[in-house]
Amino acid sequence: GNSVTQMEGPVTLSEEAFLTINCTYTATGYPSLFWYVQYPGEGLQLLLKATKADDKGSNKGFEATYRKETTSFHLEKGSVQVSDSAVYFCALSDGGATNKLIFGTGTLLAVQP
Amino acid sequence: DSGVTQTPKHLITATGQRVTLRCSPRSGDLSVYWYQQSLDQGLQFLIQYYNGEERAKGNILERFSAQQFPDLHSELNLSSLELGDSALYFCASSVTRESNSPLHFGNGTRLTVT
Numbered sequence: 001g002n003s004v005t006q007m008e009g010p011v012t013l014s015e016e017a018f019l020t021i022n023c024t025y026t027a028t029g030y031p032s033l034f035w036y037v038q039y040p041g042e043g044l045q046l047l048l049k050a051t052k053a054d055d056k057g058s059n060k061g062f063e064a065t066y067r068k069e070t071t072s073f074h075l076e077k078g079s080v081q082v083s084d085s086a087v088y089f090c091a092l093s094d095g096g097a098t099n100k101l102i103f104g105t106g107t108l109l110a111v112q113p
Numbered sequence: 114d115s116g117v118t119q120t121p122k123h124l125i126t127a128t129g130q131r132v133t134l135r136c137s138p139r140s141g142d143l144s145v146y147w148y149q150q151s152l153d154q155g156l157q158f159l160i161q162y163y164n165g166e167e168r169a170k171g172n173i174l175e176r177f178s179a180q181q182f183p184d185l186h187s188e189l190n191l192s193s194l195e196l197g198d199s200a201l202y203f204c205a206s207s208v209t210r211e212s213n214s215p216l217h218f219g220n221g222t223r224l225t226v227t
Contacts, residue, residue, distance in 0.1 A: 034215070043115060043203055043218030089156065099144060099207055099214050100169050103156040 002027040002094045006104035009087075013080055013111050021075040021107045023064075023090035031092040033057075033066050033073040034101065038087045047075075047088070085111045116140065119204050119219035127227055131192040134222045138185055138206030144168070145187040146207075146216060147179055151200040162187060194226045 007022040025033065032051045036044040048057030053068035062077045073090060090104040116139035126132055138145050147159040149172075158171035162181035173179075176194075181187045191198060201223050205216040 036218075041220070043117070043220045044205075044216075045115065045218070046215045049215060099209070099216070100146070100158050100161055100171065101216060102158070105155045 002031065002092060002102050004090050004092055004102055004104035006088075006090050006107050009106070009108040011107060011109050013109070015082055015111055015113050016079045017111075019075070019077040019080045019084075019109065021088055021090075021109070023073045023075065023104060025071050025073065025090075025092050027071075027092055027094065030068075031094055033064070034091045034093070035062070035064055035073070035075050036089045036091060036103075038089065038106070040086075044089060080109070080111045082111045082113055085109055115217040115219060117204060117206050117217050117219035119202075119222050121222060122220070123223050123225075125225045125227065126194060128194055128196060130194050130226075131190065132194065132224065134189040134191070134202055134204075134224075136187045136189070136204030136206075136219060138187070138204075139217050142206035142208050142217070143185065144207045144209065144214075145181055145185070146205040147173075147187070147189050148203040148205065149200045150203060150221070154200075156203075159189070191224070196226050199224055199226045 003026045034049045035047040037047045048059040050057040050066035056065045087106045089106045091101045118137040144163045146161045149157045159173040161169040179189045201221045203221045205218045207214040
């Protein structure tokens with residue numbers, strides 16, 4: 001079945017460091033790919049998405065490119081801030097007649113001043 | 114604020130009991146989803162409704178049931194509760210059921226079974 005694999009956390013970085021969180025997927029067909037972010041005590045918020053191969057999703061300085069050849073959707077940011085500290089989830093939508101999202105396990109990012 | 118409202122925020126109950134979690138979707142959203150988040154299982158999809166009809170079922174136990182009402186709010190019923198049911202339960206909504214329609218999540222209901 002469809003699945004998402006994320007790099008294990010926690011990831012601890014200093015402010016202004018470069019961030020990469022790896023995400024790979026297994027899916028039949030052409031799923032849409034998403035990154036969601038969860039701040040403490042809150043629900044998940046959509047960070048960015050890509051719906052087809054080679055699409056780049058971007059938002060708030062974060063970027064991810066849909067790579068069909070490597071089945072990856074790695075999240076990157078050039079310079080992280082303390083306010084970026086949160087749990088990041090990679091997800092795919094398995095399409096068809098539903099919009100069910102399959103999530104990775106989440107990666108905790110802690111940014112230190 | 115996502116526009117999705119979940120009540121209650123916290124629920125503490127005993128094993129064997131039954132509880133009902135409530136979700137009001139964002140205005141205009143027809144599709145509602147329920148997810149369970151726990152430390153050992155991560156985020157697990159439970160069930161999806163679209164305009165009152167069940168559309169997809171995930172890892173939902175037979176002790177659990179859900180429905181979506183004509184006003185589009187949804188309820189998740191959990192019965193014969195066990196300690197392992199302790200988790201954060203999220204509701205999400207989207208405009209359509211199409212695969213690139215983003216989900217908007219509520220802040221969740223934290224269920225503790227003692």
